Each structure stands twice: as structure tokens, then as C-alpha cells.
Amino acid sequence: MPLAPAGLLGDLWRVHPVTSQSSRPSSTRPARGGFSVDFEQAPLLVIWEVTRACALACQHCRADAIDRRDPRELTLEEGCRLLDRIQAMGTPIVVLTGGDPIQRDDLEELIAYGKKIGLRMGTIPAGTPRLTRERLASLKAAGIDQVAFSIDAPTAERHDAFRNVPGSFDLTLRGARWARELDIPLQINTVLSRYNFHEFDELAALVESLDIVFWEVFFLVPTGRGTVLEGCTPQEYEALFEKLHRLSKRAPFMIKVTEGQHYRRYVAQQQGAAAEGEHGGRAVERRPSGDARVIGTSSKVVNAGKGFCFVDHTGSICPSGFLPIVAGNVRTDDIVQVYRGHPLFRELRDSSRLKGVCGRCEYVEVCGGSRSRAYAVTGDYLASEPDCVLALTSSA
16 A cells, blocks of 8 residues: 555644753653553654565565665664654654664664663564574664564464565574573564464464563554455454453463554453553553563553554654554654644544544543554544444444
């Protein structure tokens, strides 16, 4: 899916400039692994796509990545300026993604600079021959807080078919072993769809065996290459939610559900209340003790443009990589002003604007549905979550 033009929402937005760190809102870390951030002022995390180059050709890829660097990528100097503005905004976490971020030779310099100014830094290398123990050691020396690898099936045959590159599964497991040897906190990312729905139990067993601190479970958003895949049905979501909830009660690692916001509704229902916040609809299910090595979490609902912001490889600012409406560009616009004041971001943070079932739902404040999936399926980012079971018993 091509990015929408920057002028999609017109030139009506204006906010006062933020010019110094004196106006930076505080980001406190009240609990092990957790941050408290005012999402009207700053996102919990910014994902920066440092390159779109990647040797894999994954079936779900939102970016349609190719194995070639784009000369329009943000430079090291531009990237450091971006990190400065993210830090000034009050955002505590930056994840450098791709494509394959290790295709950038200056990845370590970006990590080191982010650490120097007080950010927590993560990255997501691809399982390719470029991933070596030496490169991981270099990322560790630069100060990386957490590294993530993707595993989407419990066997090499199935995973490699999903990633479209033979050997990716074994290279990923080797990278995970190296990360543990180097004492780098390890995260596993998994995309769930009809492709691997039936393999969840085997996938979970594999993930449990890898000594991780964080499992991020993504539910398919049909954008980019992902438009050719089939997502889970509402009933299958509920079955997976039940398994994830049960696992979260015993696993020694944190579980975060991404683009499956109605998991929070499921948790609230299990707890017998539609309470807002950490006890009613946590973005992260975890053991009470937590894990101090985790890069960071929030008890509040995180959604596209609401606690989350995405910057692509050419500097375009979007609510999410899965909601690719361009609201500005870091080369010409201040990311602080865009996040706080652009109508797109402000609408996404206003649950009273949601339509259909989501707009009427008693769980709207603990869920809100996937704004990215609503946009991908209907073309309206305020529409109801298309894959929620509650929509089956309510008329939109």
C-alpha cells in the first residue's frame, strides 16, 4: 500500500513550537519495566525504520522491503537530530527497525547516541547471513537495551516459507543463542494469522524454550504484502486470547499483544470489570515481579497515534507503520508538533470519535480496537475493529 500524501488532511493544523528541553514532559518509571507517559504529550515509543533494505521477502511485510538501500534514507546526522527531538518530547523508548537495520553500518552510532541522551534503545535484526555474533557483540558494546528476532512458525520449513528465504529459521535461532551468550535481553516477535493459527501451542513452546524477556505477538494487519494473507476470524482471536491470557499467568517473560487491542477487552471481561488502566485492560500481561531487563512497558492502552509513533526510512511521520497516513516529515516538520497537534494524531487519541460498535462499546477506554486494521479494511481509521467478536452480535 503506498503512503498517503502529506497533504491528505490539509494545512489546517498549527501548534506552538517546542524549542527547548525545558518544556519536555517527564517520563517516570514507577515500576520494574514500566513507564508513565502522558500520551497527549508524547508516545511511549517511537519506531524508526532506519532502512527498508532486507534480504527477506516476508509474506506479511507492510513495507514491501527489497535487498537494496534507498539513497533517500535519513543520514546519521539527521537521525541524531530526530533522536534529540524524540528525547525532548518525553518519549523514553526508540526501536530501530527495518527492513533489516543491520544493513546500516552506522547502526551502532545511532544506538550509542540514543543512549548518550538518555533513551532506551532496541533493534530488530533479520535472520540472514548478515547476522553474526560479532555484529551482535558490537550492538551490545554500543549499549543496546533489547534485541528482537522474529519467529512465525515452530519449524524451519514453515517459518522459512513465511519469510520466503531458506535457512532463516536456523539463522534466527542462532542469533537468539548468541544474544543469550552476550547477555543481551532477548525479545521474540510473532505475527499470527490463519497461516499459523493452528500452530500456536507449538510456537508458544518454542518461545518458552528460548530464555526471553519479552514476547510481542502481532495480529495480522492487511497492508503491504500482508494483503494476500488471511487474518484470524473473530472466534479464532478469542481462542488465541484465551491461550495468551493463560500463558501470561505462568510465563517468566512479558507478553505484549500488538494490533490486537481487543485482547484488553478480553482480559477485562475475565476480570469481571471494564476498568480502565493497568487492572482492567493492560497492554502487557506479565508476572507480578516483572523483569528489570525489559526495555519498557506501559499499563495504558497503546494504539496508532496514541502512545505510538512511526518514522519511515525517508523521514515520513505516521501514527503507525500499519497505518501509513503521512502527517509530516522530520526533514521539514518537528515530530513533537506533529504528534501533539496534527488532526490525525489528535483524532486517534479521542475515543469519543470512534464509530460503530467501537464507539458504543463499554470497553472503549481499555481497548479502542486496532485503528490500523480498521483503516486497512475499511479506509476509515475511526471505524469499528473489523475482527472483534462483539461486532458479530451488534449492528454497526
